[in-house]
Amino acid sequence: MKYGVSTLAVNHLPLEPALRKISEAGFDQIEIVAEPPHFWPGDYDPAQVRAWIEALGLSAPVGHGIFSHTSPNAAALDESVRRADVERIATCFEPLVAIGAEYVVLHPTGYAKDYTTEHRKAHVDQARRSIEELAVIGGDAGIRMAWENLPHHGADRPLHDLAELRALIDDLPDHVGLCLDTTHARICGHDPLEQLNIAADRLFCLHLHDCDGEHDCHWVPGRGLIDWGPFIDRLDELQFAGTRSIEVAADESTFGQVLWASRQVAGSWEDRAS
Numbered sequence: 001m002k003y004g005v006s007t008l009a010v011n012h013l014p015l016e017p018a019l020r021k022i023s024e025a026g027f028d029q030i031e032i033v034a035e036p037p038h039f040w041p042g043d044y045d046p047a048q049v050r051a052w053i054e055a056l057g058l059s060a061p062v063g064h065g066i067f068s069h070t071s072p073n074a075a076a077l078d079e080s081v082r083r084a085d086v087e088r089i090a091t092c093f094e095p096l097v098a099i100g101a102e103y104v105v106l107h108p109t110g111y112a113k114d115y116t117t118e119h120r121k122a123h124v125d126q127a128r129r130s131i132e133e134l135a136v137i138g139g140d141a142g143i144r145m146a147w148e149n150l151p152h153h154g155a156d157r158p159l160h161d162l163a164e165l166r167a168l169i170d171d172l173p174d175h176v177g178l179c180l181d182t183t184h185a186r187i188c189g190h191d192p193l194e195q196l197n198i199a200a201d202r203l204f205c206l207h208l209h210d211c212d213g214e215h216d217c218h219w220v221p222g223r224g225l226i227d228w229g230p231f232i233d234r235l236d237e238l239q240f241a242g243t244r245s246i247e248v249a250a251d252e253s254t255f256g257q258v259l260w261a262s263r264q265v266a267g268s269w270e271d272r273a274s
């Protein structure tokens, strides 16, 4: 099917049982997260992971690059920190290629709330440096990179608007593109459909999840405020051929219901297109 699910939904489980739960829920595609307890570089043998994926009838066309456990910041103002973080981010490229991933989703800024208007341009300049350097490393590794819109949480965190992020990557080679996260757009005051139209032919990956309009809820699509019908229809009009990951969050007590509901939504979206 066209829609996959992120391993984020089974983040309470080690990778092999996590993959099994996703397969049992009826999905055949995953976005594998390169963070503990899942595909953190060095924690698993890619050949073993590829064997698990194939045995379960899954594919992993996209991975989520490292972003949390060690808090890498591609937009760090301290140049030595930025360089070290670029190297760290790149450590997931080869393992992802080894399990068959074609895309890696990356964050252009670190998870920090202390962005200030004063340093905004400097952060953007640092992000651009990192994106250029990672484009070279990713090109050599044979992976396409999708830079994601992230929420500003009320700070002057740049690049939450895909218009700004697209302008930053527009002149880069065509293995560099964008990831649209629907909730991140919505809680920053952007219309996900409008952001989709802006990303258009540079859009590689989708993170599909719903919200209350204020928080990064990672809810099953349909539970919150996002107007899904026109958005899903527009993907087909654009003949979008990238990855469509439902990026829902759950815990030990909710994951069964969340996976089931996500699979129902994916099925209804597939029916809509046919």
Ligand SMILES: [Zn+2]
Pocket: 148, 181, 207, 247
């Ligand atoms: Zn996302």
